[in-house]
Amino acid sequence: MHILIVEDEIGIVQFLQQGLQEEGYLVTTANDGSKGFELSQNHQYDLILLDWMLPKINGLDLCKAIRIKDQLTPIIFLTAKDTVQETIAGLKAGANDYIKKPFSFEELVERIKVHFRHRKGNQELTLGTIKIDLSKHVVLKNDEEITLTQREFELLTYLIENKGKVCTRNQILKDVWDINFEYDTGVIDVFMNAIRKKLNLKIEEDYIKTIRGIGYIANDL
Amino acid sequence: MHILIVEDEIGIVQFLQQGLQEEGYLVTTANDGSKGFELSQNHQYDLILLDWMLPKINGLDLCKAIRIKDQLTPIIFLTAKDTVQETIAGLKAGANDYIKKPFSFEELVERIKVHFRHRKGNQELTLGTIKIDLSKHVVLKNDEEITLTQREFELLTYLIENKGKVCTRNQILKDVWDINFEYDTGVIDVFMNAIRKKLNLKIEEDYIKTIRGIGYIANDL
DNA sequence: GTGTTAACTTAATGTTGACTTAAGATGATT
DNA sequence: AATCATCTTAAGTCAACATTAAGTTAACAC
Numbered sequence: 348m349h350i351l352i353v354e355d356e357i358g359i360v361q362f363l364q365q366g367l368q369e370e371g372y373l374v375t376t377a378n379d380g381s382k383g384f385e386l387s388q389n390h391q392y393d394l395i396l397l398d399w400m401l402p403k404i405n406g407l408d409l410c411k412a413i414r415i416k417d418q419l420t421p422i423i424f425l426t427a428k429d430t431v432q433e434t435i436a437g438l439k440a441g442a443n444d445y446i447k448k449p450f451s452f453e454e455l456v457e458r459i460k461v462h463f464r465h466r467k468g469n470q471e472l473t474l475g476t477i478k479i480d481l482s483k484h485v486v487l488k489n490d491e492e493i494t495l496t497q498r499e500f501e502l503l504t505y506l507i508e509n510k511g512k513v514c515t516r517n518q519i520l521k522d523v524w525d526i527n528f529e530y531d532t533g534v535i536d537v538f539m540n541a542i543r544k545k546l547n548l549k550i551e552e553d554y555i556k557t558i559r560g561i562g563y564i565a566n567d568l
Numbered sequence: 569m570h571i572l573i574v575e576d577e578i579g580i581v582q583f584l585q586q587g588l589q590e591e592g593y594l595v596t597t598a599n600d601g602s603k604g605f606e607l608s609q610n611h612q613y614d615l616i617l618l619d620w621m622l623p624k625i626n627g628l629d630l631c632k633a634i635r636i637k638d639q640l641t642p643i644i645f646l647t648a649k650d651t652v653q654e655t656i657a658g659l660k661a662g663a664n665d666y667i668k669k670p671f672s673f674e675e676l677v678e679r680i681k682v683h684f685r686h687r688k689g690n691q692e693l694t695l696g697t698i699k700i701d702l703s704k705h706v707v708l709k710n711d712e713e714i715t716l717t718q719r720e721f722e723l724l725t726y727l728i729e730n731k732g733k734v735c736t737r738n739q740i741l742k743d744v745w746d747i748n749f750e751y752d753t754g755v756i757d758v759f760m761n762a763i764r765k766k767l768n769l770k771i772e773e774d775y776i777k778t779i780r781g782i783g784y785i786a787n788d789l
Numbered sequence: 790g791t792g793t794t795a796a797c798t799t800a801a802t803g804t805t806g807a808c809t810t811a812a813g814a815t816g817a818t819t
Numbered sequence: 820a821a822t823c824a825t826c827t828t829a830a831g832t833c834a835a836c837a838t839t840a841a842g843t844t845a846a847c848a849c
Contacts, residue, residue, distance in 0.1 A: 358579025365648075366670035427586070448583065452672040496796055513705045532799055533836085540837060558705050559807070559835065560718040717807055753810055757825060765827095780817070780824065 349373045349391070350459070353383035353409065354398040354425065359448075363396065366452050372459075380404025387413050392420055394459060397442070399426035407440050414441035423459070425450070474507045475554045475567050477546060486546075493545055498523070502538050506555060506565040515562040539563065570594045570612070571680070574604035574630065575619040575646065580669075584617065587673050593680075601625025608634050613641055615680060618663070620647035628661050635662035644680070646671070695728045696775045696788050698767060707767070714766055719744070723759050727776060727786040736783040760784065 377383035472479035598604035693700040
């Protein structure tokens with residue numbers, strides 16, 4: 348995975364470069380807009396991080412320039428500007444995301460991952476013998492296709508994305524149902540039941556465990 | 569809450585200053601060691617962020633110098649150096665924490681909060697060979713997973729959080745069971761028994777001692 | 790628009806297992 | 820030895836979860 352960083356502040360460049368390299372990415376940097384444009388035309392990157400204020404060509408124009416030829420590579424703006432107008436301008440110019448400085452490095456990494464997932468479409472989401480194909484919106488168990496409804500799919504995906512971590516009922520309500528207050532009618536149980544039934548989990552394939560009083564946890568065995 | 573940042577890289581200074589101010593902190597900056605020392609002597613800060621490599625006086629010496637008069641103010645090193653020796657050197661010089669660049673801004677904020685709370689780092693929850701993994705809601709003993717029920721888990725966590733301190737029966741009832749009046753049916757005993765049995769503590773691993781007439785105490789040996 | 794269908798939510802019932810209690814056994818302290 | 824606190828076991832209670840069914844909403848075809 349190759350990331351291009353276009354940023355002139357040397358401290359931030361170093362910060363990002365070292366951090367992203369430690370995350371396992373290949374990183375190339377450009378310290379002004381025209382250098383960034385040149386690199387973007389002569390190489391194929393998997394993602395581009397763009398500062399707004401840049402020498403020579405500013406980030407907004409650079410973004411537009413890149414998008415003339417390339418509509419696919421995800422572009423993330425990384426900037427201190429954060430008014431609604433600017434956000435809209437950035438997104439209109441073809442950016443995929445917009446992260447406000449100062450940002451958490453973890454957040455940045457998470458967002459980068461999200462873009463790789465969407466772009467490739469088939470981020471490997473697996474749980475034991477179960478495979479999720481986000482691009483086809485399909486669940487496979489031993490190469491057999493299983494049809495899940497929207498919510499079932501979202502819930503299962505959520506659990507697998509958080510594989511190995513306990514998901515509390517409140518977290519699930521918040522992240523899957525967007526219910527931000529404490530109110531549980533038992534929806535989760537119904538859907539867990541449906542998922543388990545459809546996946547036809549045997550005793551020895553107890554991938555989704557119930558943690559009584561807390562929530563659920565998914566795990567390969 | 570007033571934070572002093574001693575750092576020479578202007579990009580990082582801006583990044584930190586803006587971020588911390590948005591978090592509601594009052595921020596003062598110094599771009600070299602002697603300026604930092606001067607400020608530290610003439611003002612009272614609630615926390616000091618220190619770069620290792622600094623012009624005029626380096627971070628390590630500055631830390632020692634500050635500690636001559638002031639042993640209380642938390643000092644956090646913020647540095648690219650991360651060998652064990654350097655960490656030890658930093659901590660020996662009187663630093664309270666050590667964050668490696670590049671760091672997540674969220675992490676930094678969390679750590680700052682921790683220092684304001686207790687001036688004590690949030691250590692991993694371990695007890696001898698036993699490790700508690702809150703995210704998995706699991707207890708590990710020699711890499712073997714042990715399943716505890718909710719209450720067992722809470723009780724054990726509570727004892728470990730108060731490692732080295734005696735927990736009276738009343739405190740336990742209050743903090744784990746939320747029973748605020750004096751009423752003991754013997755629940756604690758039952759759960760202590762269950763925990764000890766599940767953890768299968770040998771005589772030489774007597775991590776949880778009974779203090780007759782008072783309560784219990786957890787301790788690494 | 791109306792009708793039909795599938796998905797989602799709510800509610801009711803069944804089942805399980807965690808928690809509590811209490812009572813007898815064990816061990817410590819005097 | 821007598822007493823008291825703690826340990827251990829077992830049984831009853833209750834809350835959480837699983838399951839099913841019925842009600843509600845939203846999507847789609849016509």
